[in-house]
Amino acid sequence: MHLLMPKDNTWKKFLRDEVMDEFSIKKSQITSPDGLPILEIDEKTPLRKSYLGLALDILPETQTIPAGSIGEQSSLIVNLLKKSNISQTAYQVFSISNKYGVVTSGRSELLSQKLAKNLRKEGIKRGKFHFKDCPLIKACIYPDRSIKISILDKVKRQEYDHLLSPFPGGYTTITDDKQAPSRAFKKLVEAQLVLGNEIKEDETLVDLGACPGGWSYVALNQGAQVTSIDRSPLREDLMPKVNFSAEDAFKFMTEDGFDWVVSDIICTPDRILELIETWATPQKCKNFVFTIKFKGSDSYDILQSFKKKLHSLDYDCILRQLNVNKNEVMVMGTRI
Numbered sequence: 523m524h525l526l527m528p529k530d531n532t533w534k535k536f537l538r539d540e541v542m543d544e545f546s547i548k549k550s551q552i553t554s555p556d557g558l559p560i561l562e563i564d565e566k567t568p569l570r571k572s573y574l575g576l577a578l579d580i581l582p583e584t585q586t587i588p589a590g591s592i593g594e595q596s597s598l599i600v601n602l603l604k605k606s607n608i609s610q611t612a613y614q615v616f617s618i619s620n621k622y623g624v625v626t627s628g629r630s631e632l633l634s635q636k637l638a639k640n641l642r643k644e645g646i647k648r649g650k651f652h653f654k655d656c657p658l659i660k661a662c663i664y665p666d667r668s669i670k671i672s673i674l675d676k677v678k679r680q681e682y683d684h685l686l687s688p689f690p691g692g693y694t695t696i697t698d699d700k701q702a703p704s705r706a707f708k709k710l711v712e713a714q715l716v717l718g719n720e721i722k723e724d725e726t727l728v729d730l731g732a733c734p735g736g737w738s739y740v741a742l743n744q745g746a747q748v749t750s751i752d753r754s755p756l757r758e759d760l761m762p763k764v765n766f767s768a769e770d771a772f773k774f775m776t777e778d779g780f781d782w783v784v785s786d787i788i789c790t791p792d793r794i795l796e797l798i799e800t801w802a803t804p805q806k807c808k809n810f811v812f813t814i815k816f817k818g819s820d821s822y823d824i825l826q827s828f829k830k831k832l833h834s835l836d837y838d839c840i841l842r843q844l845n846v847n848k849n850e851v852m853v854m855g856t857r858i
């Protein structure tokens with residue numbers, strides 16, 4: 523069984539619609555245990571070849587560990603790993619509850635600690651999530667204390683990579699920064715974490731629709747050379763630090779390529795498809811991060827057009843709603 527995690531219970535019905543569309547399956551083929559913010563679909567569903575914009579995280583091909591003591595459950599997990607011949611693995615353990623959603627404290631923390639100890643004893647090293655060669659385990663403790671566990675060897679991990687979150691159950695919070703000119707700055711911070719690729723010193727970045735400057739602020743703080751495009755200027759203190767151009771971001775063009783092209787422009791989703799068409803070519807940018815903004819709840823089916831487009835690009839792409847997104851989904855890519 524594959525588990526899919528929407529942002530919360532409110533988003534469950536939209537993710538269900540997306541899943542029905544994406545895999546041409548019926549509502550009755552998707553279950554959701556006890557109203558949890560989780561969808562379960564048949565393991566034969568070709569998840570590895572798909573993008574799901576409204577799934578924050580997935581647990582592919584899960585096995586079930588029955589309820590029991592933490593010691594017993596940890597031993598059962600280690601036995602499964604021994605069978606899978608894994609000598610190193612990254613792992614995430616979380617609980618899921620009707621009331622609180624994803625929780626990483628309490629029982630999940632205890633199981634994580636026990637697992638760490640047992641794995642060490644067996645000589646299985648802990649790896650880091652973003653090492654693509656590293657196998658990955660995601661374990662979700664259900665309210666009845668049974669566990670759904672996904673064990674992905676190196677090959678499977680790479681096949682599902684674009685759908686896997688670096689955060690347990692996809693859930694994280696981004697630390698606030700009172701100096702940032704807008705709360706929107708958090709989107710670019712979380713996007714980098716999800717991409718596993720950060721804006722580096724002296725890299726070039728163009729920020730389309732940049733005012734009041736949250737994203738430019740993040741890039742400047744990371745040492746990038748920033749070009750900011752908006753009809754309105756950024757917050758005053760940022761203006762001398764960026765190369766600002768007051769123009770229509772959709773008409774902006776240069777001969778130079780950029781390390782990063784990012785956009786948080788308020789516009790209809792089809793215009794973001796245009797931006798992908800313009801910018802997502804290897805000569806023009808190494809990485810892109812664009813926000814797709816929705817009005818209301820009846821236009822998520824345009825995500826299908828994004829998926830089609832992403833399959834044709836020479837980029838490792840991620841289409842995903844972030845924790846910090848409201849009625850938005852991010853589309854991101856890193857040149858292969």
Ligand SMILES: C[S@@+](CC[C@H](N)C(=O)[O-])C[C@H]1O[C@@H](n2cnc3c(N)ncnc32)[C@H](O)[C@@H]1O
Pocket residue numbers: 703704705706707730731732733734735736737738751752753754769770771772786787788789
């Ligand atoms: C949500 S705000 C961006 C917030 C910014 N990312 C931040 O962190 O502060 C969207 C911006 O897009 C700009 N915008 C909308 N359409 C535009 C266009 N065609 N060309 C340039 N800027 C545009 C708006 O002026 C607005 O400042």
